[in-house]
Structure formats: C-alpha cells, structure tokens
Amino acid sequence: MTTMMDRTTTVPPRTNGSLPRVDGALKVSGTAIYTSDHVFPGMLYAVPVCATIASGTVTLIDTSRAEAMPGVKAVYHRANIGKIYRTAPASGFSGIVDERRPPFEDDTVRYYGQYVAAVVALTFEQAVAAANAVKVTYKADKHNVSDHLESDEKSKVDSQRGDPDAAFKTAAVTVDETYGTPTETHNPIELHASVAIWDGQSFTLYETSQAVVNHREVMAQMLGVPTENVRVISRFLGSGFGGKLWPWTHCAIAACAARDLKRPVKLVVTRDMMFQSVGHRPRTQQRVRLGAGADGKLVAVMHDSLNHTSILDDYEEGCSEATAYSYSTPNLRATSGLVRRNVGTPTSMRGPGAVPGLFALESAMDELAVKLKIDPVKLRLVNEPAIDEGLKLPFSSRHFVECLNTGAEKFGWAKRTPEVGSMKRDGLTLGWGVAGCSWIAERMEAEVAVELRGDGTARVSSATQDIGTGTYTVMSQIVSEKTGIPHDRIEVVLGDTALPPGPISGGSWASASLVPAVSQAIEKAHQTVIMAATKSKDTPFVDQKPEALAVTNGRVHLKEKAPETGMAFEEILTRNNIRAVSGQGKSEGTFGEANRKLSKHSFGAQFAEVTWQPEIARLRVSRVVTVIDAGRILNPKPARNQIEGAVVMGVGMAIFEKTKYDSRYGAPINNNLADYMVTTNADSPEIDVTFLDYPDKVINEMGARGVGEIGLAGIAAAITSAVYHATGVRVRDLPVKLEDLMGAPQHLVS
Ligand code: MOS
DSSP: OOOHHHHHHHSOOOSSTTOOOTTHHHHHTTOSOOGGGOOOTTOEEEEEEEOSSSSEEEEEEEOHHHHTSTTEEEEEOTTTSOOOOOOOOOBTTBSOOSSOSOTTSSSEEOSTTOEEEEEEESSHHHHHHHHHHOEEEEEEOOOOOOSOOOOSSOOEEEEEESOHHHHHHTOSEEEEEEEEEOOBOOOOSSOOEEEEEEOSSOEEEEEOOSOHHHHHHHHHHHHTSOGGGEEEEOOOOSOOTTTTSSOOHHHHHHHHHHHHHTSOEEEEOOHHHHHHHSOOBOOEEEEEEEEEOTTOOEEEEEEEEEEEEOSSOOOOOOTTTTHHHHSOOSOEEEEEEEEEOSSOOOOOOSSTTHHHHHHHHHHHHHHHHHHHTOOHHHHHHHTOOSSBTTTTBOBSSOOHHHHHHHHHHHHTGGGOOOSTTOEEETTEEEEEEEEEEEEEOOOOOEEEEEEEETTSOEEEEEBOOOSSSSHHHHHHHHHHHHHOOOGGGEEEEESBTTSSBOOOSOTTOHHHHHHHHHHHHHHHHHHHHHHHHHTOTTSTTTTOOGGGEEEETTEEEETTSOGGGSEEHHHHHHHTTOOEEEEEEEEOOOTTOTTOOOBOEEEEEEEEEEEEETTTTEEEEEEEEEEEEOBSOSOHHHHHHHHHHHHHHHHHHHHTOOOOBOTTTOOBSOOSTTTSOOOOGGGOOEEEEEEOOOOOTTTOTTOBOOOTTGGGTTHHHHHHHHHHHHHSOOOOBSSOOHHHHTTOHHHHHO
16 A cells, blocks of 8 residues: 555646636536437427336227327337337447337336337427327236345355354354345436437437447447447536436437437436436345454454346346455355346446445444444454455555545544434534445546647547536546647537547546546647658758657657757648647556456545434434545546535435335336435535545556545445434434434433
C-alpha cells in the first residue's frame, strides 16, 4: 500500500481541475435535445397496452373498437407485429439484454404490465384513447409476487475458503441474521423513450440508452437486419441509474411499427409503465453469519443471498460482490440463488450487487461490534486484510483504513458514546453509524477519434454517452490537458453509433476506459502534425527527423528546446492548407484478463448521523461524512456531485424507497412519484465528501477509477446502524418505517 509520502509525490499537476460541465448551459437553457424531444414530419405515436394480470394467458384481443377510433393507424399484437427475433447469447459486452423475450412472442402473461398490444395513432392522445379501447380477455393463473424469498433452485457458491461452518460453531461471539432489501425502481426523471425511423433499408433509432453500441447490436438481431443498418443515437440522458443500460421490449415495438407504417414512430414509456417493464433492483434476502474472537478478529464469514428474478430470465444481483475481499478471515463462504416471481425482469441499478450486499454485510459488522462491545470503526480496522483474500491477489490500491480514520476525524467520531440513546443535541436524540463501502474498478474496450483542426479547434468523439455524470466534460478536459486547447474550442461528440465504438455508461468505468483511448488518439494526431511540419517548406522544421520533435501544449518544437520556441499546430496546418489531422485511439478492456495479478476496487467509509424525536416518532438523517478512495479524481466538481447524489439516493434506500407489489393483482401499486418515495431536498442531510485522490496507475495513466456508484454502497447500513444507536431498534429489512420505530425503547421511556 502507498503511504502519505508517495501520495504527495505522485499526484500529477492539474491544469483545469474543477471545470464546470461543458454541457451545463445546453441543459439549463432547454437547448439539449433528449430522446423524447425529437419530432419528425409525419411522426406517429405508439402507446402500449399493458397486461392487467400477473400470470396467465391472453385468450382474445378485440381491436375492432380501437381500430375505428380517430387517428388510429394500426393496432399491433402477436398476430400482426411480424417477426421479432430473440438475441443470441451475449458475447462480452455485445448483445446484452435483460428481458430476452421479444414483445408479443407468445400469449403467456408472466408479469403485470407486460405489453400485449400497442396502438399507433396520429397523436399521443388518440393513441392513449385507443389503447384504452383495446379489449383483452385473459385466463388468469395464480401469481406470486411475494417478498418472502425461499430458494426453489440450488444456490451457487460464489467464493469459499477454509471451513466456515466449523469456525462459526466454535467462535467466541457470533451474529446470525437475515437482511432484506426491497424491490427498487430506478425512476430517472427522464422517461424511457424510443423514436424510430425506417428509411426502407436502415433504422435510425433515437433511444434513452446508456450503451448505444450494445443497443445497436441487440436491435439489429431482434429486427433481423445487418448491424450496419441500425444507427442508435442518445445525445443526452436525464439519468438512468442502470435502468437504461440494455434495451427493453418497447424499443422493438417502436421500430417494428416504424418499419411497417413507413413513418417515424415515437413511444414514451409512462411513469407507471416504468415500474413494470424497464427493470428494477430486485428484492434481496441475505443471511449473514459472522463469527469472531473476543479480540474482534473474524474467524468465519458466511453470506447467503437470494434475489427474485422474472419467470423467464435469470437476473443475478450478485450480493456477494464485495464479501470475499472486504475483511480478513481464514474461513468464508458466499452463495447466491434465484427465486422466480411474476415480476418484470430485474436489471442493474446503481451499484448492483455491492449496494444490497454491503447493506447486509456492514449491518452484520455493526451488530457484531455491539455484541463485542468494540467500537465499529475499530472492528473494521482490526479486520483489515493485507491482500484480497478471495482472489489471493494484492490490491492495486486500497486505502480503506485511511478512509475510516479520515472519516472518523471529520465526523467527530471520538465523541460518540456507544449506549443506545445516550447522545442528545437540542432536545433530539442522536444516532451515529458507520459502514465501509467498495466497488469494482475495471475498464472496458474503448475507441476514440480526435481531430485537431487548422482553425485551432479540436473535436473528440466516441460512441459512448453521458448519462449526466460528466462524460462530455471529462473528455473535453483530457483533450485540453493534452493539447493546451481551451474548452470553448473543443467539441465533444458522443451518443451516436456512427462514431468509433465506446464504452457503456455503467459500472463507473466509462471515464477510466476512455482516458487511455483519448491519450492515444491525441498522440497519433500529434504525430501527424509533426509529419506535416517536417514535410513543409513553410515551417521551421522542414527536413527535421520526426523523432527530434515533440508537441507540447499545442506547439510543435524541437525536443531539446522549449515549447515557446516552436510553432502552434494550427499554424502548421494552415500553412499546409490542411483542414485537420486526426488520430484514433483504442484501449483494451480489463475484464476477464488472463493472468490477473491485482485486485482492483475502490473503497470508502460512510458516517451517518440521524436525529430521533421519540415524542413524535420523527426520524431524520441529519449529517453524512463520506470519504472515497477512487483513484485520482479527474474533475472534483462532477465527482463530488456523483457522491452527493449517491448519498441522497442512499437516504432513500435506507428510509423511503420500496416498490410494493399488490398481492391481489401482482401490480406495483406505488407506481408514481407521489407514492414511491424518494429523498427530497427537505430530507437531504448535510453531506461532507472527501476524496483521498491516490492515483491508481494500474487502471490507466491518469490513475482514475470512477465514482458513479460507490457513494451509494454502505450508506444504508451506516444509517440503520445510526438508527439502532439512537433508538435501540435494529431494522434489517429496508426501508426503515415509522412503524418499525414505534415500539422503540426510547419512545417508551422519554
Ligand atoms: Mo450502472 S447500474 O452500471 O448504470
């Protein structure tokens, strides 16, 4: 591990550390065009008809009344949608889709809200009216949307070492509890949408996609056309949280309708449909067993998790993601299993696996600390591993201990008194809790093109997209750092499969993946500028060897002389009548590396304060201190914004969010932003974010890992531990509800 010393010596100087978002003005002025903003001449509107049972068969679809209604152009269903293919199993990051069944493939209904038909009309209102007039008859079967999960399929072992059962039996102190996290719906403010255009040969699909390249591959397969006949565009996204990573069934409906009717078709998934047919974080149920010696050292860790999935698809949440490497213990086993429910197919939601998994593991650590009467920060310090004991590999860079110590200091942890309800401020009972967090740090393959132009501007492009996290900004920043070109002269073009294939906006790895490719592309463009300089009589470098020249801050110069003695690249291009030079960069991915030599993860510590008013049973999260070790932070502004947003979302996870299925109909019943509670401004705590900023050069030359997801990990466990500290009530099934706290000892004695 690195020390304070090498931290100060290895951080590279920053030229424009805190650049505000380059797309900010477009967004706040309403100029940024989102998917559903697109309008084309002759465009039609599609509105799906959703199943009103959760399990059974469609016996009859009567479209006669709908078809006769004003403006209706077509009503599609199984008999007339035409051929839609299933995708072949995905290879790597290509061809991924979570719900593999194409729309209308059979007459079986497997979840409430499954699309059974779709109306296309001249206006949205006409389509809505006609969709309501489609009469669907069902034969309903018994459905199961129960929150209580019992495995009907055999669990698989995700990680194992030593003999955890034996060690647990003989451990001095043990914890054996089951934790639950509810179904959560991503609820980005921008609704999912598809605007499909067919020109007789090719599709242009405007999509709300966090992964345009994969989206193109999936749609080409489903629609049965060559990949090059599909272009997917997603310029701006109003977030996604993972819900827009892979295509959903509405995309194929819009594209098929556009091809059939030979007119552009827009389909916007409404908020209530968002709860049904575009994924969710699945319900998880996790039994955690910890055994420790009286000194707090873990002798056994067992983490057995289940998550619900849909009837047809195997979505694995991956709750044991961080279990094997978080703490040192000779004996460990992590298993996971699936339980089928009549729900739409789940999908990745911000920090899939690690976020629910660390809620369970870190909650159990807090319970163990209480039993051992050891401070929960100290318990974690005592169990700090020297290496990743799951993979038996060193960490590329792990500063978890410093996260805990820095966080404890900033939070004022030393003043904590451990007894339940023992801390007061302004008449309120305080609860203080802590949890660790972690997230994978990887890269995926990325290609980038850079153009340096004779007018002194640059263009950088890649078929990746910005889901709102700051990809436009970071791309601009890297180009500016490497070329000396100011931001207002750099054009960043993303979100279009016509560009060189870029990474998905997921896994917090877009920035880390793009960094090496941008550098390489610039390097190549610089080499071409040097060639131009040496071949031109009109520059001071004619007949120089290219090896003797360098480009620094946009100026070509002799390596042995200062950049100021050279000539600006645009001058060289202009004198040669060259409009622009370009360079392409390509970086390899790190997934599934043969001979993996290091374990690569980000780490962090979350400290939470709650205030509790037992007299009126009022709970509030008042303060969060979070310390994140995510490598070098490329731009602290959007990075801080990511962590703050994740903490706000973590408050929601801890005390508000839960998608409720109505047992009678199997429908998500709180399917709107009034009934599905998320954290609002008034619920948001004071948030203090610290980045340790140790570059992880194993990831890329800039040492940047990524910050999109890690801030949500651990936060719910820190909050429920604080709730326990304030109230004496341990809530193990999220979210914390007022009724959980009504019987709190503090409520009775105060
Ligand atoms: Mo994130 S759940 O990988 O969009």
